[in-house]
Amino acid sequence: MELVFATNNLNKLREVQEMLSNSIKILSLKDINCYDEVDETENSLEGNAKLKANYITKNFGYNCFADDTGLEVESLDGKPGVYSARFAGEPVNAENNMQKLLSELKNKTNRKAQFRTAVCLNIEGKQFLFEGICKGEILTKKQGEKGFGYDPIFKPEGFKESFATMSSEEKNKISHRGIAIQKLVEFLNNYK
Ligand code: ITT
Secondary structure, three states, X not given: OEEEEOOOOHHHHHHHHHHOOOOOEEEOOOOOXXXXXXXXXXXXXXXXXHHHHHHHHHHHOOOEEEEEEEXXXXXXXXXXXXXXXXXXXXOOOHHHHHHHHHHHOOOOOOOEEEEEEEEEEEEOOEEEEEEEEEEEEEOOOOOOOOOOOOHHHEEEOOOOOOHXXXXXXXXXXXXXXXXXXXXXXXXXXXXX
């Protein structure tokens, strides 16, 4: 089965590719000659995941899925959430986003946070949603060099170190996106 993963984020593409069995072939946007930027204008992760998947299905005709991920920090009432990519403004910059978050949490004792991923699958005219959550906390300083985005300052629950110290295989087993994609894969394996 061929499925387009509607993302421009190559880190995400690599993480997901590593998780899928050979029976599912992932096509990137480049593979289908799509160089368009789809603005994430919805105010929920689910809304943005649908927006991206629907754009590809409507304009390119492929079965496809898209995800949207946000980092929800408890003491900031769920911020940056759906605005995680542009938390420190444009152009998107992971370092600036992390510094802004660290400074907003400077005097806070509650550092609980969760990554949440919504995945939208469009297949043969039908639409399905999947969710993955990874609970954890925001560290007081960066740790590790791997991963991307907020990984150096996010420590998943039950682990001693940040996501950025883990191999992508380790991260995929417990991460928000990993969990959502596992649900997607299980669904596809039982489809039809
Ligand atoms: P696409 O919309 O093209 O898929 P994106 O980079 O905009 O790629 P998202 O909207 O899903 O990705 O994610 C919003 C931001 O959340 C992203 O820019 C990262 O900073 C952060 N993020 C997402 N997944 C993450 C992860 O697994 N680890 C750390 N940060 C992550």
